Amino acid sequence: MSDDKNKSLSATSPPSGDGGAVVLIKCPATVANLVCGFDILGMALQEPYDIMKLKLIDEPKVVIINNDNYNLPTEAEKNVAGVVLLEIIKHNNSSFGFEVEIEKRIKPGSGLGSSSASAAGAAVGANLLLNNKYSNEELVQFAMFGEKLASGVKHADNITPCILGGVTLIRSIHPLDIVKLNAPSLFVTVVHPQIEVKTSDARQILRKEVLLKDAIKQWGNIAGLVAGFEKNDTALIGRSLEDVIIEPVRSILIPGFDTIKSKSKEAGALGGGISGSGPSIFMLSENEATAKEVEAIMQQTFTQLGIEFKTYVTRIAKEGVSVLKY
Numbered sequence: 454m455s456d457d458k459n460k461s462l463s464a465t466s467p468p469s470g471d472g473g474a475v476v477l478i479k480c481p482a483t484v485a486n487l488v489c490g491f492d493i494l495g496m497a498l499q500e501p502y503d504i505m506k507l508k509l510i511d512e513p514k515v516v517i518i519n520n521d522n523y524n525l526p527t528e529a530e531k532n533v534a535g536v537v538l539l540e541i542i543k544h545n546n547s548s549f550g551f552e553v554e555i556e557k558r559i560k561p562g563s564g565l566g567s568s569s570a571s572a573a574g575a576a577v578g579a580n581l582l583l584n585n586k587y588s589n590e591e592l593v594q595f596a597m598f599g600e601k602l603a604s605g606v607k608h609a610d611n612i613t614p615c616i617l618g619g620v621t622l623i624r625s626i627h628p629l630d631i632v633k634l635n636a637p638s639l640f641v642t643v644v645h646p647q648i649e650v651k652t653s654d655a656r657q658i659l660r661k662e663v664l665l666k667d668a669i670k671q672w673g674n675i676a677g678l679v680a681g682f683e684k685n686d687t688a689l690i691g692r693s694l695e696d697v698i699i700e701p702v703r704s705i706l707i708p709g710f711d712t713i714k715s716k717s718k719e720a721g722a723l724g725g726g727i728s729g730s731g732p733s734i735f736m737l738s739e740n741e742a743t744a745k746e747v748e749a750i751m752q753q754t755f756t757q758l759g760i761e762f763k764t765y766v767t768r769i770a771k772e773g774v775s776v777l778k779y
């Protein structure tokens with residue numbers, strides 16, 4: 454959240470510009486991959502979240518106003534929300550455009566779907582102003598243009614839970630096939646160490662080939678995790694939160710990762726891992742007491758390492774982008 458409280462968006466703050474319908478929305482953070490589900494699984498979090506305000510304007514352009522201190526680009530072509538809105542304008546061959554105010558509370562580069570929140574929020578907010586013209590699947594397609602700008606890849610594992618809420622499976626990108634899974638009532642503890650792990654770097658270090666025995670183990674874990682969500686079987690969820698392909702490589706970029714994971718499981722957490730491409734780490738727990746104990750482990754680990762951090766104890770968000778005022 455911005456340190457300048459006067460800049461903070463709220464349901465009572467006046468719309469910018471002249472007239473027109475205004476929509477104020479909340480865009481949740483997301484955890485992608487869910488350990489073994491690289492690029493295909495994701496879940497929405499209740500906290501943190503971004504706030505966005507959108508309105509229609511009379512020109513086919515996008516005006517971006519940043520209400521935070523991250524200094525993200527205001528040129529539409531260079532902004533994640535901007536490229537999504539430009540694509541919607543293009544799709545409608547319209548004479549109208551959008552003004553969007555963005556207050557980012559999900560820090561860019563955190564691994565918590567900051568770019569996805571902007572992209573998904575732009576798509577959902579624009580759709581509300583267009584009287585819900587598009588389906589959720591079409592909104593995901595629009596929002597993926599933002600992810601392509603952010604990471605170079607049109608992936609949807611953050612976008613989809615941000616729009617739909619809960620836990621989602623991307624069975625296929627071409628064609629897009631989304632499966633919304635049961636979201637168990639679990640607590641999520643997240644630590645965001647204040648270090649940088651670029652998505653491009655995190656992808657570049659991945660192995661290009663995988664041993665068949667590792668692939669078989671990974672498939673079993675993905676299937677087990679999906680079944681665990683659907684059956685609300687927490688023991689199965691815990692057993693399936695294992696990654697033998699991506700995590701062993703990416704975890705070397707995150708100091709303290711192995712310590713946090715092992716001590717958290719000893720404290721009773723079901724399991725967890727890297728959120729997206731990192732550097733954030735998440736752990737799932739069945740109750741708040743365990744989740745808070747895991748938070749203390751995370752805080753102690755990074756304090757000892759001399760690395761600044763931010764922690765959250767939150768829940769899986771059953772709802773995706775939601776309306777605060779319309």
